[in-house]
Amino acid sequence: MKLRHGIMAAVAAATIAAAPVAQAETFKYAFQGNLSSLDPHSLNETFLLGSLGNIYEGLSIYDANLAAVPGLAESWETVTPTKWKFNLRKGVKFHNGNDFTAADVVFSWQRTLSEGSDQKVRGSKIKNIEVVDDHTIIIETPAPNPILTSDLVYIYIMDKEWSVANKTEGATSASANTTGNYANLHSNGTGPFKIVEHKADVKTTFDRNAAYWGKIKSNVTKIEFTPIKEAATRVAALISGELDLVYPIPVQDWKRLEEAKGVKPLAGPEARTIFLGMDQGRDELLHSNIKGKNPFKDIRVRQAFAHALNLDAIKKKVMRGAATPSGLMVAPQINGYAADLNTPYAYDPAKSKALLASAGYPDGFEVTMDCPNNRYVNDEKICQAAVSMLAKVGVKVDLLAQPKSKYFGKVLASGNFNTSFYLLGWTPGTMDSENVLSSLLVCQNVETKAGLFNLGNYCNAKVDELTAKVGSETDQAKRNSMIKEAFKIVQDEVGYLPLHQQPLSWGVSDRVTVNQRADNVLDFRYVVVK
Amino acid sequence: MVSFLFKRLLQSIVVMATVAFIAFSMFKFVGDPINNMVGQDTSQQERDELREKLGLNDPFLVQFGRFSLNAATGNFGYSYKFQVPVSEMIFERMPATLELAFVSAIIALAFGIPLGVYTALRREGFISKMIMSLSLVGVSLPTFLIGILLILLFGVVLRWLPTFGRGEVVEIGAWTTGFLTTSGLKSLILPSITLALFQLTLIMRLVRSEMLEVLRTDFVKFARARGLPNRSVHFKHALKNTLVPVITITGLQLGSLIAFAIITESVFQWPGMGLMFVQAIADVDIPIMAAYLMLIAFFFVIINMIVDILYYAVDPRLRASDGS
Numbered sequence: 001m002k003l004r005h006g007i008m009a010a011v012a013a014a015t016i017a018a019a020p021v022a023q024a025e026t027f028k029y030a031f032q033g034n035l036s037s038l039d040p041h042s043l044n045e046t047f048l049l050g051s052l053g054n055i056y057e058g059l060s061i062y063d064a065n066l067a068a069v070p071g072l073a074e075s076w077e078t079v080t081p082t083k084w085k086f087n088l089r090k091g092v093k094f095h096n097g098n099d100f101t102a103a104d105v106v107f108s109w110q111r112t113l114s115e116g117s118d119q120k121v122r123g124s125k126i127k128n129i130e131v132v133d134d135h136t137i138i139i140e141t142p143a144p145n146p147i148l149t150s151d152l153v154y155i156y157i158m159d160k161e162w163s164v165a166n167k168t169e170g171a172t173s174a175s176a177n178t179t180g181n182y183a184n185l186h187s188n189g190t191g192p193f194k195i196v197e198h199k200a201d202v203k204t205t206f207d208r209n210a211a212y213w214g215k216i217k218s219n220v221t222k223i224e225f226t227p228i229k230e231a232a233t234r235v236a237a238l239i240s241g242e243l244d245l246v247y248p249i250p251v252q253d254w255k256r257l258e259e260a261k262g263v264k265p266l267a268g269p270e271a272r273t274i275f276l277g278m279d280q281g282r283d284e285l286l287h288s289n290i291k292g293k294n295p296f297k298d299i300r301v302r303q304a305f306a307h308a309l310n311l312d313a314i315k316k317k318v319m320r321g322a323a324t325p326s327g328l329m330v331a332p333q334i335n336g337y338a339a340d341l342n343t344p345y346a347y348d349p350a351k352s353k354a355l356l357a358s359a360g361y362p363d364g365f366e367v368t369m370d371c372p373n374n375r376y377v378n379d380e381k382i383c384q385a386a387v388s389m390l391a392k393v394g395v396k397v398d399l400l401a402q403p404k405s406k407y408f409g410k411v412l413a414s415g416n417f418n419t420s421f422y423l424l425g426w427t428p429g430t431m432d433s434e435n436v437l438s439s440l441l442v443c444q445n446v447e448t449k450a451g452l453f454n455l456g457n458y459c460n461a462k463v464d465e466l467t468a469k470v471g472s473e474t475d476q477a478k479r480n481s482m483i484k485e486a487f488k489i490v491q492d493e494v495g496y497l498p499l500h501q502q503p504l505s506w507g508v509s510d511r512v513t514v515n516q517r518a519d520n521v522l523d524f525r526y527v528v529v530k
Numbered sequence: 531m532v533s534f535l536f537k538r539l540l541q542s543i544v545v546m547a548t549v550a551f552i553a554f555s556m557f558k559f560v561g562d563p564i565n566n567m568v569g570q571d572t573s574q575q576e577r578d579e580l581r582e583k584l585g586l587n588d589p590f591l592v593q594f595g596r597f598s599l600n601a602a603t604g605n606f607g608y609s610y611k612f613q614v615p616v617s618e619m620i621f622e623r624m625p626a627t628l629e630l631a632f633v634s635a636i637i638a639l640a641f642g643i644p645l646g647v648y649t650a651l652r653r654e655g656f657i658s659k660m661i662m663s664l665s666l667v668g669v670s671l672p673t674f675l676i677g678i679l680l681i682l683l684f685g686v687v688l689r690w691l692p693t694f695g696r697g698e699v700v701e702i703g704a705w706t707t708g709f710l711t712t713s714g715l716k717s718l719i720l721p722s723i724t725l726a727l728f729q730l731t732l733i734m735r736l737v738r739s740e741m742l743e744v745l746r747t748d749f750v751k752f753a754r755a756r757g758l759p760n761r762s763v764h765f766k767h768a769l770k771n772t773l774v775p776v777i778t779i780t781g782l783q784l785g786s787l788i789a790f791a792i793i794t795e796s797v798f799q800w801p802g803m804g805l806m807f808v809q810a811i812a813d814v815d816i817p818i819m820a821a822y823l824m825l826i827a828f829f830f831v832i833i834n835m836i837v838d839i840l841y842y843a844v845d846p847r848l849r850a851s852d853g854s
Contacts, residue, residue: 034809036611044569121571172613184613199622200612201809202801203695228694228799229809232678236693240685374812402561405814409562413574414581429571439571449573 025529026222027512029245029522030234034201034227039183040156041111041171044118046427049154050521051225054206055095056156056189059086059105060149064515064526066271066333066431068149072100072157072190081144081474082127088135092213094159095187095194102131107160107169116173125151144472146479147335150430162188192216193223193524201227206524216525223524238263238507244529245514245522247506251320251377257507266506269324271331271518272427274376276309276386276497278302278420281444281457285420287368287398295365296420296456302494304355306345308393309386311499313347318381322503328487329426329436331501333518336433336483341491344498352393364394370422371399372407377502383423397421413446417455424455425502427519433483437467441490458495462486538838542831549827550601553820554594563610563814584610597820606821611813616821620803625706626696627795627802631787633722638729639780645730646737647769650745661734668731673790677724677797684720692717694799721798725791729783736779740772781837785830 033047040049040056053061061071070076073086092100112123125145130138141148163169166182173181187195192214193206206223226243228234234246235253239260249257254265278296279285285294295301311325327344330337356364371383380401387397402410411419428435442451443459451457466486473479490496504520515526563586564577581587585596600607606616649658685693697713699706708714744750745768753763792804799805803822810818 034611037613042613043567044571118568118572120576121573181613199801200614200619201806226695226799229805229812230796230799233681233694233797233799236678236681236686240689240693242685242693403812405561405563405566405812407561408565412562412565414562414564414577426570429569435571446574449575452574453570 024222025220026224027220027245027524027527027529028224028226028243029247030226030228030237030243031247031522032227032229032231032234035198035204035225036200037172037184038187038195038198039168039172039181040158040189041108041114041117041119042173042184044121044154044429046429046519046521049156050517050519050523052156052187052189053154053191053521054193054524055187055191055195056158057191058155058157059088059152062153062517062521062523064517064523066518068153071153072105073152076149078474079138082141084139084141084148085132086137086139088137089213090135092190093211094162094190095209096159096162098159098161098188100157100159100190101134102129102137103134104157104160105129105137106131107163108157109155111158111163111169111171112155114170117171119155119171122151122155126155144474146474146476147430147432147434150432154429157190158183159188192218218525218527220524220527220529223527235507238509241509244509244512245506247504247520247522248377249505249507251322251503251505253507254320254322254505262510263507264510266504266508266514266516267322268504268516268518269331269333269501270427270504270520271333271431272376272425272502272520273326273329273331274323274379274382274423274425274499274502275326275329276305276499277422277424277454277456277458278305278497279417279456280495281459285367286418287420289366290361295359295361295367298359299494300355300359301361302497303345304352304359304393305390305395306494306497307348307352307355308390308395309345309497309499310347310389311344313389314382314385315500318378318385319500319503322505323377323500324503325500326498327491329440329490329496329498330428330433330487331518334428334431334433334436336480336487338480338484338487341484341487345494349393356393356395361394364396366396366398367421368398368400368419370407370411370419371401372404372423373401375404375407376423376425377505379423379425382499386423411455413452417444417457419455422455423499424453426453431519433487434467434470437463437470437483437486441486441495442467456496458490458493460489460493460495463489534842535839538835542835545831546824546827547598550598550820550824551594553823554597555590557816557819558590560811560816560819561814563816566813566815567610601820601824606824607817609810609818610815611810611818616817619806619818620821620825621704622706623801623803623806626708626800627788627791627804629708630718630722630725630791630794630800630802631784633718634726634729634787635780635784637722637726638733638783641726642730642733643737643769643776646734647741647764649734650738650741651764653742665731665734668727673724673728673793674797676727677721677794680720680724681797691720693720696801721794721800724797725787725794728790729780729787732783733776733780737772737776740775741768744768744771778837781833785826785833788829789826 035051040052057071059071059073060068063069072089074089076084076086079085106129109123109126109129112119126139127142128140168181168183172184192209192212194209196207197205204225208221231250237243238246249265257263257265280296282294284292315323315325325344327342369383371380373380383399383401387399390397409415411422439453442464444451444454444457463486466482470479470482504516506516511530513528515523517523564581609616609619645661649661652658681693684691695717696708697717698711699708699714700710708718750767753767792808795802795804796808807822
């Protein structure tokens with residue numbers, strides 16, 4: 001292998017000497033999941049959107065640290081609190097050579113609202129787009145939206161002409177028996193890479209877009225992506241030198257990568273917060289031996305649970321030291337994070353027992369815990385650890401760990417929130433606390449579709465009021481102080497039991513450098529082959 | 531003959547319908563497909579609409595009836611996850627699985643039969659005993675473990691062979707083949723050995739016991755008495771007579787090779803039908819699961835039918851009872 005590298009290097013050197021062309025650099029990587037579609041509006045999933053972010057772009061794009069920076073829009077300004085003026089970048093071309101203009105932006109926005117689109121939530125953040133000229137537009141929002149530019153990152157711009165010509169004006173629908181949508185298997189974006197071959201679930205090949213408008217750090221000319229489902233196979237493929245990057249790596253394999261030559265684990269805190277939730281809405285728990293009342297409605301019981309959990313032990317024993325214990329429902333990367341509120345509840349089993357006794361459960365009680373076993377890093381093991389910690393204070397937890405498709409079918413709205421105690425993880429797609437407030441912390445209301453991921457129905461009128469205000473406050477400082485106030489209330493009431501931010505766990509070859517983005521996205525713009 | 535075939539055909543249809551029914555009644559236990567099809571921000575209303583459109587709210591029998599009618603015309607619908615017709619996906623993946631199964635069958639036969647003959651002839655030999663004990667390992671070690679061990683040894687430590695995938699493939703019409711490129715052939719080695727190992731040991735043990743049986747029969751003794759050389763006795767007389775059951779078993783095992791490829795394909799990320807099925811279970815992609823199970827049932831039914839017809843042709847007693 002070494003010898004071959006040597007020869008290749010010599011050949012490469014000779015080539016460079018002969019002609020000063022850019023060296024062909026291929027980068028190969030694998031992820032556990034597959035790229036299910038190339039349609040940028042078909043599925044609102046981080047991996048899909050993150051991968052397509054190398055092909056398609058929004059008016060703004062995320063930089064290495066997840067800040068929204070100018071993308072297809074050169075600059076923007078707010079005209080009134082609900083009107084934003086965007087100056088579109090001139091001279092940008094789609095991969096097929098078509099010019100990028102304001103008409104494409106309007107078209108793409110309308111496409112996010114089309115039947116079958118999974119980007120309707122983002123699309124509905126725009127009320128109207130007024131075209132001033134080919135490279136100037138005014139976006140009107142239904143309400144003041146201080147984080148509009150973050151929302152725009154994932155509204156990818158497609159070429160109107162190309163879409164119309166290929167009859168893909170509507171998004172690829174997730175409902176069956178639609179006629180094959182062209183954009184599902186073909187792409188035409190403005191991004192730094194373009195897809196040359198795509199075999200769903202087998203292999204996707206990307207080529208550098210030589211006509212890209214921006215300057216990027218990457219020196220890679222060709223990229224190959226393979227989904228590899230088995231973790232052991234991924235790790236072997238990396239160590240054997242066939243791949244340059246694989247993710248995720250099981251945390252228990254880190255040591256192996258450290259010991260192997262030419263590869264290393266790359267870890268960092270993910271923006272995803274893992275937490276436990278308790279049913280505080282029902283008058284009687286669905287799965288418990290306590291009848292006629294709901295122990296979780298008593299703050300002392302929730303406090304007792306909080307003090308029974310040893311987050312450091314979970315970090316050390318379950319997560320191999322790779323998690324960041326958390327007191328807040330958001331990670332440090334999220335806008336609205338308040339460092340002084342991030343201290344976890346203290347581990348104090350004696351206090352926990354005393355609290356349970358004063359709440360009327362000196363011998364504890366029984367409750368069933370729902371847990372996914374293939375969704376988050378070591379999810380089932382975290383639940384097992386929590387079960388044994390709660391057993392020490394007398395609470396007998398019956399663990400029901402299931403694959404994610406079974407788990408989500410039970411605990412989400414579609415299963416009528418059929419859970420008493422559960423583990424969930426959350427990354428706000430907008431990288432802003434408002435999403436956490438409106439999804440997890442406001443009162444559950446099936447009719448108005450509010451708080452639908454607040455599975456335990458934690459409810460406080462003041463939090464609801466603050467959330468509504470945060471949604472339209474444009475003064476960042478004021479807004480952040482309201483977010484903080486809401487988080488403080490939830491924390492004081494022990495509405496949730498935050499556990500930690502799970503680690504990002506990548507394995508990389510020494511021949512490449514990459515930027516590990518906190519939302520677990522691989523941005524090709526930062527991939528450099530040495 | 532015609533009535534025999536007709537009866538068989540009828541039975542096959544009943545088998546297929548039963549498989550479809552059992553498979554379909556299990557799908558409601560695999561979980562909720564909707565959650566895999568939309569992002570976390572998608573509203574409940576949209577989720578409900580999607581469920582309604584996919585017909586997941588209909589009673590079980592209505593869903594089953596609709597599926598059966600469509601399946602009878604070869605329409606398996608669209609994959610929930612990929613939005614591509616399932617039949618297209620299966621045809622795209624089939625060459626990978628069939629090539630793997632074919633190479634594995636060849637390996638199993640090419641090594642299984644000679645080893646079986648050898649161990650039967652040199653029953654007490656040291657090497658025979660070694661082979662026999664090793665074959666126990668082949669039978670008892672799970673495929674997953676064998677695959678991982680081979681990857682570790684030949685892929686990671688020695689770095690002779692690729693650890694995953696099919697390598698470069700060449701398209702010939704609708705078929706993709708890995709037989710025509712070096713990387714394709716290299717990629718075939720580890721998975722096909724992994725898949726073949728169980729069948730190999732099975733065939734070897736079968737040949738051995740049949741050989742031992744035949745070597746004790748009178749006609750072998752007569753052959754020896756006639757002064758025929760050992761070589762001729764062993765291979766012309768004995769081996770030929772052991773091959774009848776071996777061929778039957780091998781035929782039936784071909785179906786299992788295709789079906790059991792699931793595990794091998796997952797370990798080696800081999801882009802065949804089995805891997806697609808495993809992925810579909812995780813994604814609750816019901817159309818893919820249903821189509822795959824039907825296809826495997828179909829393979830088994832066809833292979834069984836061919837074997838039955840062969841018996842019918844070979845065994846005159848069957849014909850006699852049919853006439854009565």
